[in-house]
Amino acid sequence: MNPIIQALFNRKSVRAYLDRPIMPADRDLIIDAAIQAPTAGNQTLYTILDITDQALKDKLAVSCDNQPFIAKAPLVLIFLADCRKWLDCYRFANATPREPASGDFLLAASDALIAAQNAVVVASALGIGSCYIGDILENCAYFGSCCSWTASSFRPPCWSSATPLSSRRDTPNRSASTVAL
Secondary structure, three states, X not given: OOHHHHHHHHOOEOOOXXXXXXXXXXXXXXXXXXXXXXXXXXXXXXXXXXXXXXXXXXXXXXHOOXXXXXXXXXXXXXXXXXXXXXXXHHHHOOOOOOOOOXXXXXXXXXXXXXXXXXXXXXXXXXXXXXXXXXHHHXXXXXXXXXXXXXXXXXXXXXXXXXXXXXXXXXXXXXXXXXXXX
8 A cells, every 4th residue: 555545544543652752853854744734825824833831731731621641742733723824924015904704714724734634644654643632622712821822813623742652553444434425
């Protein structure tokens, strides 16, 4: 099977990690892969927050349904759909921006999620496990105050990443017949 397709089929959520750091070259490759993702109009309306502060990781773990693996992960990334960049571009061009509308937020969120998917696939190919954390959406006001997010930003999921404790497959691959009509 093609190695890209195999990586997509092999990738599973991992919540049990070895106590091992992510090498800086691997972290950089994961982020570089994320920013290679296609974006609406090549605008790249997202920001990747690399959460390195342990106190913030601890807050994430508690507020995201008490999931301690988040605090223990050596790499925690938040993919922030960031329409502020769009406004900044207008201002840089000395143009009068309009306020972002729901469609703009949807495009920015799609861009951020596609970038996150690139990141998890590359992490998996490097033998680094990951887990999406959807609770960040439910607590966006709280994390906005922690991370200085603005009203022009929308928070899609973050994810934690580390070397898996085992290569065990916790979930079976899905069948196309379960989601495609």
